[in-house]
Amino acid sequence: DTAVSQTPKYLVTQMGNDKSIKCEQNLGHDTMYWYKQDSKKFLKIMFSYNNKELIINETVPNRFSPKSPDKAHLNLHINSLELGDSAVYFCASSVRSGSTYEQYFGPGTRLTVT
Amino acid sequence: GQNIDQPTEMTATEGAIVQINCTYQTSGFNGLFWYQQHAGEAPTFLSYNVLDGLEEKGRFSSFLSRSKGYSYLLLKELQMKDSASYLCAVRENTGGFKTIFGAGTRLFVKA
Numbered sequence: 001d002t003a004v005s006q007t008p009k010y011l012v013t014q015m016g017n018d019k020s021i022k023c024e025q026n027l028g029h030d031t032m033y034w035y036k037q038d039s040k041k042f043l044k045i046m047f048s049y050n051n052k053e054l055i056i057n058e059t060v061p062n063r064f065s066p067k068s069p070d071k072a073h074l075n076l077h078i079n080s081l082e083l084g085d086s087a088v089y090f091c092a093s094s095v096r097s098g099s100t101y102e103q104y105f106g107p108g109t110r111l112t113v114t
Numbered sequence: 115g116q117n118i119d120q121p122t123e124m125t126a127t128e129g130a131i132v133q134i135n136c137t138y139q140t141s142g143f144n145g146l147f148w149y150q151q152h153a154g155e156a157p158t159f160l161s162y163n164v165l166d167g168l169e170e171k172g173r174f175s176s177f178l179s180r181s182k183g184y185s186y187l188l189l190k191e192l193q194m195k196d197s198a199s200y201l202c203a204v205r206e207n208t209g210g211f212k213t214i215f216g217a218g219t220r221l222f223v224k225a
Contacts, residue, residue: 035215041199043157043215055210090156101145101205103213105156 006091006106014114021076021109023091032074033092049074081113118216120202125222126192134187134219136202147203148176148187197223
């Protein structure tokens with residue numbers, strides 16, 4: 001199936017640990033994103049990559065480090081996890097299609113830090 | 115900077131019409147999106163407006179007025195499955211393209 005996939009879907013870990021979330025899209029898109037959706041359901045952009053280059057880097061703690069090995073993959077590594085990092089993390093991808101720039105979202109990774 | 119406002123919650127009856135409003139303030143406006151997000155799921159694209167006017171797509175329509183910084187999403191013939199959050203999002207170009215999401219409107223459709 002063509003889609004944006006993320007692993008893992010659920011991640012429960014303790015404070016201070018380091019964890020990674022992986023994202024892959026096989027839609028042939030050239031831009032990928034990481035969003036954080038907190039308990040209030042606010043979807044906030046964290047990072048964006050275009051053709052493996054970082055183009056958006058919002059005010060995110062440097063404990064968060066994205067890596068894009070190729071256009072189809074964008075991973076997110078988080079060091080020294082904190083309670084406030086608990087949220088759902090969505091990966092997305094997009095390409096210009098006609099006059100739209102719609103984004104396709106992965107299923108999300110629910111991170112719980114205890 | 116940018117600011118996107120939409121109502122937190124709305125309730126409507128099955129078969130009815132509901133309009134969800136969104137106002138925004140942004141520099142470098144480059145289009146407005148509406149996304150639907152069911153509980154526990156990912157957002158899915160509904161519509162995109164970059165020019166003023168109404169875009170119709172089946173039961174859903176979206177309107178944009180750039181001069182007023184205003185958009186609405188119109189849902190007709192409501193169905194129970196339309197119960198979801200509806201996210202208004204603005205694409206802006208401030209030296210790079212970025213999409214900013216509003217907090218979303220939770221729509222409850224009752225029988």
